[in-house]
Each structure stands twice: as C-alpha cells, then as structure tokens.
Amino acid sequence: xxxxxxxWRNIWRNKKRSIITITAIVIAVFLAVVMRxxxxxxxxxxxxxxxxxxxxxxxxxxxxxxxxxxxxxxFEYNDSLIEKIENNQEVDHTTKRIQSGCLSSFKDxxxxxxVNGIEPDKEQLMTDWNKRLVDGELLTINSSSVNxxxxxxxxxxxxxxxxxxxxxxxxxxxxxxxxxPVCGILDMKNPNLNNVSVFMSLxxxxxxxxxxxxxxxxxxxxxxxxxxxxxxxxxxxxxxxxYEIMTWQEMMPEIQQVIQADSAGGLVMIFILYMIITxxxxxxxxxxxxxxxxxxxxxxxxxxxxxxxxxxMVYETIxxxxxxxxxxxxxxxxxxxxFHNNPLEFPAEQAEMMENxxxxxxxxxxxxYDIPITHGLIIFFISLFICIYPIITIYKLNPVKxxxx
Numbered sequence: 307x308x309x310x311x312x313x314w315r316n317i318w319r320n321k322k323r324s325i326i327t328i329t330a331i332v333i334a335v336f337l338a339v340v341m342r343x344x345x346x347x348x349x350x351x352x353x354x355x356x357x358x359x360x361x362x363x364x365x366x367x368x369x370x371x372x373x374x375x376x377x378x379x380x381f382e383y384n385d386s387l388i389e390k391i392e393n394n395q396e397v398d399h400t401t402k403r404i405q406s407g408c409l410s411s412f413k414d415x416x417x418x419x420x421v422n423g424i425e426p427d428k429e430q431l432m433t434d435w436n437k438r439l440v441d442g443e444l445l446t447i448n449s450s451s452v453n454x455x456x457x458x459x460x461x462x463x464x465x466x467x468x469x470x471x472x473x474x475x476x477x478x479x480x481x482x483x484x485x486x487p488v489c490g491i492l493d494m495k496n497p498n499l500n501n502v503s504v505f506m507s508l509x510x511x512x513x514x515x516x517x518x519x520x521x522x523x524x525x526x527x528x529x530x531x532x533x534x535x536x537x538x539x540x541x542x543x544x545x546x547x548x549y550e551i552m553t554w555q556e557m558m559p560e561i562q563q564v565i566q567a568d569s570a571g572g573l574v575m576i577f578i579l580y581m582i583i584t585x586x587x588x589x590x591x592x593x594x595x596x597x598x599x600x601x602x603x604x605x606x607x608x609x610x611x612x613x614x615x616x617x618x619m620v621y622e623t624i625x626x627x628x629x630x631x632x633x634x635x636x637x638x639x640x641x642x643x644x645f646h647n648n649p650l651e652f653p654a655e656q657a658e659m660m661e662n663x664x665x666x667x668x669x670x671x672x673x674x675y676d677i678p679i680t681h682g683l684i685i686f687f688i689s690l691f692i693c694i695y696p697i698i699t700i701y702k703l704n705p706v707k708x709x710x711x
Contacts, residue, residue, distance in 0.1 A: 309614060313621030316594075324626060327590040331630025331685060332637065334583040338576050338681040339638040340671075345572045347646065347672035349565050355495070356561060357554040362401075362432065362525035363534045365557065366391075366541075366549045371522060372557075377406040377477050380520040381549070387524075394540060396532040401428035403523040404511050408474025408482060410504065412462040419458060419504045421472065423511025423521075432527055435492070442466035442490035449507045451489035457500035459491045466491065470504075472514070480516035576681075583685065588692050591623055595696045602700060603708025612700050619696040627689035635678040645671040 317324050357363055368381035383402065391400055404423035409416055426445045429435065435444050445453050452470065464470070469487045476482035486506070494500050512518050528534050534553045541551050555562045606612060649670035651657065657667030 309618045310621055313618050313625060316618070317622050317625055320594075323590060323593065327586060327626055328630040328633070330583055330586040331627060332634040334579055335631050335634025335678075335681060335685060336638045338579060339635065339678050340641060341572060341576060342677050342681065343638075343642045343671040343673070344645075344669065345569065346674075346677065347649075347670045349569070350672055351649075351668065351670055352561070352565070353554070356558070360433065360494075360499070361554060361557060362523075363528045363554055364526040364537060364541075364551065366524040366526065366545070366551050367522065369548070369550050372550060372552065375405075375522070377404075377475070377515055377517060377522065380404060380477060380517055380522045383519050383521055387545070390544065391524075391526060391541065394537060396528055396537045396540075398527045398529045399428065399431050400527070401425050401432070401525045402508060402521040403525060404508065404515065404517060404521050405523060406474060406476075406482070406515055408472050410458070411471040411473070412464060412468065415462055417458065417461055418502065419454075419472075420502045421474070421504050421506060421511060421514070423506050423508040423515075425508050432525075438492045438494060440491045440493050442488070444490055445505060445507050447507050447509070449489065450510055451487045453490040453492050453505040454488055455500035455503040456491050456493050457497065458502070458504065459488075461501070464488055464491070472504075474515075476514070476516035477520065478516075482515050484514050486510075580684065580688065584688050584692070587623070587627065587689055588695070590626070591619075591692050591696060594622065595619070595699050599699075599703070599708045602703055603705040606703060607705040607709065612703065615700050616697045619700065620690075620693045623689050623693050623696075624686075627686055631682040631685055635682055638678065642671045642673055642677075645669075646673040 366387075368379050371379040388400055391397055402425055405420060407418060407420050410419045411417075424445070426435075426447055426449075440456055442453075445451070454464065454470070458464070462468075462470075466488055469485050471485045472482070474482040492500075492503070492505070494503055506514065508521075512520060526537065528537060534555075538551050538553055545551060602615060605615065649668035652667040652669075
C-alpha cells in the first residue's frame with residue numbers, strides 16, 4: 307500500500323510532463339477506438355446489407371448442393387434439426403427456403419428467373435421487406451401469387467395483377483408449370499437480384515416444384531456480434547456428415563477479401579499511432595528514470611530493496627497509462643454511441659451509387675465493448691513492456707556511482 311501511495315505522488319512531482327503523457331495516451335485511445343468503430347461498423351453494415359438481409363450468415367444444404375445447385379439436391383425438413391440449431395445460444399433464428407431456376411414468360415417475351423420459396427414471417431426477421439416494396443403487397447404464408455424484382459417488372463413492363471407463366475423442371479424430373487399473378491414488386495437493392503428474383507410462399511413453391519416438405523437452403527442468422535465460426539463448429543459435430551454447413555465467407559469470398567484488404571489499411575494507421583504513443587510513454591519513463599538516479603542511489607544505500615523500487619516504478623507507469631486509457635475510452639464512448647444510433651450519411655450522388663450496388667448509404671459506428679477493451683489492453687501491455695527499462699536500470703544500479711553528481 308505504501309508503494310502505491312509513493313508511486314501516485316511521484317507521477318505528480320512533475321505535473322506538466324505527466325499531463326502531457328496522459329493527454330497523448332488519451333488522444334491515441336480516442337482515435338484508435340473511433341477509427342476502428344467506424345471501420346468495423348462499415349464492414350458490419352456491408353455484411354448485413356449483402357449477407358444478413360438475404361443470404362444469411364450461415365446456410366445448411368445437403369451434401370454436394372453448393373457444387374451442383376439443382377432442385378434434385380434438396381433435403382427433407384427435419385423438426386429435430388431445426389430444434390437443435392435454434393437451441394444454440396448464438397443463433398437468432400432460422401428460415402427455410404427452396405430455390406430453382408426456370409423460364410418465365412409474359413406475352414411474347416421470356417426470361418430466365420430464380421424462383422425462391424420463402425417463409426415471409428421468418429424473412430421479415432432478417433430484413434425489413436416493407437422498405438423493399440415498390441408496388442402492391444408482400445407475400446403471406448398462404449399466398450398463391452408472387453413477388454418479383456423490379457428488373458423483371460421493367461423487362462416485361464409488368465404491373466401488379468398481371469400473370470406470369472413459369473416453366474421448369476421440378477424434383478426428380480417432374481414437370482414444373484404454373485401461372486401466378488403478381489401481387490408485389492420489390493427493389494432488392496441489388497441489380498442482379500432485381501433481374502432474376504421471383505418469390506413465392508414456401509408451400510406454393512414446393513407445390514410448383516413437386517417438392518413437398520423439401521428445402522434447398524436452411525438459413526441461419528446469428529445474434530449481433532456473435533461469431534458464425536463458433537456456431538458452425540458446434541453444428542459440425544452433429545451434422546457435418548449429413549449436411550454441408552457454410553458461412554457467408556465461404557459462399558461469398560470476394561466480400562471477405564474486400565473487407566480484409568480495407569481493414570489492413572486501417573490497422574497500419576493504428577499501428578503508426580501506437581508506435582508514436584509507445585515512444586511518448588518511453589520518453590516519459592526514460593526521463594523519470596534518469597532524473598531520479600541520485601534519488602534511487604540514496605534510498606538503496608539506506609536500505610530500501612531494489613525489488614520494491616522496481617515495483618514502485620511499474621506502479622507509476624501503470625497509473626499514467628490507466629488514467630489515459632480510461633479517459634480516452636470515456637471520451638470516445640458518447641461519440642461512438644451517437645453515431646451508432648445516428649449513422650453518418652453519404653452525400654446524395656454517392657448515396658445513389660451505393661444504393662445501386664446494393665448497400666445502404668450510411669455508416670453506423672460499431673458500439674461493441676470489444677473495441678475499447680482491446681485497444682485499452684494493447685496500450686496497457688505496451689506500458690508494461692516499457693517498464694523493462696527502469697527495471698533493468700534499477701537492477702544494475704550502483705548506489706555510490708548514482709550519488710556522484
């Protein structure tokens with residue numbers, strides 16, 4: 307306890323130097339937390355737009371489906387499978403889908419489309435479909451009509467109430483033919499999806515494809531900030547032999563590559579920031595040590611053990627760092643929370659370009675506590691590493707030489 311009091315008093319012996327060091331640490335932590343919250347929030351929003359809004363974070367298929375995506379590789383709905391998955395604490399919800407390509411026709415025109423059988427209520431948990439509805443009404447589980455992407459509507463010049471004809475191949479070679487009225491037109495926020503997407507309720511699609519009680523995709527959405535790899539790892543123990551379990555990174559590696567490339571640039575900037583603050587802390591510790599060599603010689607010569615002197619210096623460094631880290635986190639937190647709840651918006655021209663590419667034109671900050679804890683601990687361990695210098699200096703200290711001015 308005495309060493310702690312001594313260390314606390316020592317750091318305020320030169321108030322200006324201590325305040326400058328603490329301020330440098332505060333600025334470093336503040337900038338690191340804000341920068342990473344901005345970057346990770348942007349990535350999370352990108353993933354949510356592309357992954358969470360439609361494909362899901364994890365998908366389960368029958369073995370071989372991803373290599374050969376045909377209706378013949380569908381698998382049967384299993385109550386125990388769904389129950390085991392939803393009992394996982396990291397899983398938010400699951401939804402069943404069935405998908406198959408077929409030819410659509412209206413008047414003299416025809417076009418290839420992807421028919422997607424969905425559970426409308428479950429899909430609503432993944433994304434707000436009301437925001438995507440351009441005209442008409444959304445599907446319900448008992449609907450016998452279809453929702454289509456606005457690209458298809460434009461190609462055929464379709465309006466709500468018109469009827470589309472579909473011709474394709476159902477399960478195990480069965481003929482899939484049907485005529486369905488259009489009840490709604492959707493903007494999927496992605497040009498490719500808008501041009502090929504047709505949505506039916508799951509029972510209607512299963513009936514159309516002669517695939518009763520079958521699905522091609524079981525989509526799993528994780529809880530916020532959960533790790534999909536942990537979910538896959540736990541599911542693989544039970545289901546790997548029967549099904550293929552894929553994360554969005556495996557299904558869409560190009561998105562992961564874009565994020566990794568951009569994240570590397572941000573990490574380089576933070577590394578430079580940490581290098582600057584490391585030398586700042588080291589400079590303070592160096593001056594504190596050199597200026598007090600005479601003092602160290604005196605206290606050691608009158609009987610103070612060197613180990614206690616070393617501990618006192620470590621305490622001083624930890625106090626300086628802790629004050630700076632806590633202040634930086636406290637100052638950054640309101641800013642991060644504000645921009646998490648009120649995301650930054652792109653200017654009009656850039657916003658239009660982003661939306662055409664399938665992204666929301668906003669940048670919400672990530673408010674996870676992992677970010678300040680991680681960067682606070684990094685600086686804390688940097689300060690512990692710097693403590694090696696005063697420890698070595700005190701260990702090699704010769705009291706007689708130290709007291710000679």
